[in-house]
Amino acid sequence: MLNGPNLNLLGKRQPHIYGYETLADVERDCRKLAEQLKLELRFHQSNREYELIDWIHEARETAGGIVINPAAFTHTSVALLDALNAFEPPIIEIHISNVHQREQFRHHSYVSLRATGVIAGCGTQGYQLALQRVAHLIDEGERTPKGAKK
């Protein structure tokens, strides 16, 4: 689970948009859910684009899926898109706010060009919804014979 810039301030930053839950609250709830879903969860946040890219590269070797809130990099980063394009398993893009209801520049996402699914406007609950979706897609992938159409 990857979180982009400024999400370390979640709970304090523009709470009328992003709510009062902190990223630590999100991590705690996701860890509980991951345990129920029998998933091992790695949870990261960075304000640096290269660090997110390095974690995506690392995930190529270790992860069955990625949940990512790229934050402002959503709307700017071809580099993040390129990294995600080099990752094969499911990717769920999540935004706490409904980006489509906000400024025009938030309506375009580079990450959506690669994301398997997108969740926006469900508040911090979106992270748990995304985790459930990844778990489902991993299960489905394990049940689908290689080479079969999904």
Ligand code: DQA
């Ligand atoms: C965000 C939406 C982005 O437009 C913004 O830059 C963020 C957070 C969200 O979770 O709603 O930092 O990704």
